[in-house]
Amino acid sequence: MKRKYLLRTGVRAVIGMCLCMAVPVTVWAQAAPSNAQACSSELGKPLLAVAPRPANPPDSNGGFINRIASCNMWQNFFYLNWPALAGQAGVPNMHAKFGAPGATVWQTLASPDQVFLPNGQKPAPWGRWTVDAAIPPAVAEQVRAGKLRVLRQVVKFVGDAGRLHSIDQVDGLVLYDQQTKPVYYEVMLNKTLYDYIVANGLYEAKAQAAYAAKKAIAPPVGSFELKAAWKVLSASEVTGKRFFTTRAYVISPGGEGSVQTVGLAGLHIFAGGGSDTQGNSAGLWATFAQVDNAPLSGQVQASTKYNFFDPASNAVPNLPSKVNGKQVPAPTQVTQVWEDDVDAAAVTRYAQSLITGVNQDAPWQYYKLINTQWTRGGYSATPPLPQNAPLPLKGSAGEPNTTQLLNPVLETYMQVTQVKDATQRSCMACHAYAQVADQKQKFATGFSFLFSRAQAAPVGDADSSR
Structure with a gap:
């Protein structure tokens, strides 16, 4: 059955394309487009190409459809995973083939630890990153040379000031693979977000709160924030070549560090949509996964060897193993509770065909888009201010296209804990609670938890935040 989509007058209704219509128009879209149609636009221009360029994020949400959003985020996936130019942070190698070995563009970006420094110090110039002094010298030398990366910490909901170890998910639990x-x-x-943070002094907690009291914090258009899940690979998984791999210095729960080959199991991408002058959208969200991670609940494929599921196991899916109320190391039986969006799946098939068309050995052909998320309305960056967390996800101010978007290897256990609450099953529902680092305030930070990592400058040190 054909469905009509009315594109709003005067807004950029299709992501990455400006449709300056004088009157509303009707767009006919198929529920499940074929591969060839998946990323063709109504203007006859392709919306997806294996090329080292990002898609243009929307400056206004609500007028596009999920198929177009999926094409947009696959384009960003190509750009962010393009081989990086050696010696320059965040710059693609225009002469490299997609899927060639080596660091990707996003792997050369900044980590939160390099932007939000102790005592609210101003971060180093872009790309001149320092290595943690706790890293062994021999390892640090390889990190500086770009031959080795160090897995960083993440934070959970603001309200709990403690940081999580780099093996913790947002709910504080650990995901274990089938080898435990x-x-x-x-x-x-990326640099756009880094520049926004530095220019406005948002790396220091007190300056951050003062800014948010007068102007909404919102990751700007062109900014990217990524969260990756890495699986330590066995020798057979390395030779199987179904993962994008890298060498990393990882720290065990006991604190011991070792160099391992890790494979990318999942990737969240948040493309910012903020604007200080025209209001701001909540941006565009997407989550990608390696195709062998886990089966859809009740649909185990006998021919697939899963990364996080054992057909012979009697363990209850998506629950941690606990003894006396505390999690203990044991393989996690993972399933994907909700199926991939039909449009996202069609675009994935098309993207995979493009990848193999340029490089049949590229590991990226074994990745899929689960779905995208975006709001139907914008968030005003003008009064009333300040904006407090949680940001609303209802009504014309920002109702999302879907309330269901979880990645089985990034929000494994939330698939169970949030199953009874349909409003809490997505990236945006979680990130709506993001707020400034100053725990005395509730000022929202535009769906980004990064800002909660800022520290305050010592009393009397006025220069540290400039």
Whole structure:
């Protein structure tokens, strides 16, 4: 059955394309487009290409459809995972083939630890990152040379000031693979977001709160924030070549560090949509996964060897193993509770065909888009201010296209804990609670938890936040 989509007058209704219509128009869209149609636009221009360029984020949400959003985020996936130019942070190598070995663009970006420094110090110039002094010298040398990366910490909901170890999910629990090895996580941000933070002094807690009291904090258009899940690989998984791999210095729960080959199991991408002058959208969200991670609940494929599921196990899916109320190391039986969006799946098939068309050996052909999320309305960056967390996800101010978006390897246990609350099953529902680092305030930070990592400058040190 054909469905009509009315594109709003005067807004950029299709992501990455400006439709300056004088009157509303009717767009006919198929519920499940074929591969060839998946990323063709109504203007006859392709919306997806294997090229090292980002898609243009929306400056106004609400007029586009999920198929177009999926094409947009696959384009960003191509750009962010393009081989990086050696010696320059966040710059793609225009002469490299997609899927070639080596660091990707997003792997050369900044980590939160490099932006939010102790005592609210101003971060180093872009790309001149320091290495944690606690890292062994021999390892640090490889990190500086770009031959090794270090997995960083992440934070959970603001309101709990404590940081999580890099193996913790947002709910504080650990995901274990079938070899009882923990999955590691890291967060990265691009130069556009870095520049926004530095220019406005948002790396220091007190300056951050003062800014948010007068103007809404919102990751700007062109900014990217990523969260990756890394699986420690066995020798057979390395030779199987179904993962994008990298070498990393990982820290065990006991504090011991070791160099391991890790494979990318999942990736969240948040493309900012903020604006200080025209209001701001909640941006565009997407989550990707390695195709062998876990089966859809009740649909185990006998021919697939899963990364996080054992057909012979009697363990209850998506629950941690606990003894006396505390989690203990044991393989996590993971299933994907909700199926991939039909439009996202069609775009994934098309993207995979493009990938193999340029590089049949590229590991990226074994990744899929689960779904995208975006709001139907914008968030005003003008009064009333300040904006307090949680930001509303209802009504014309920002109702999302879907309230259901979880990645089985990034929010494994939330698939169970949030199953009874349909409003809490997504990236935006979680990130709506993001707020400034100053725990005395509730000022929202535009769906980004990064800002909660800021520290305050010592009393009397006025220069540290400039």
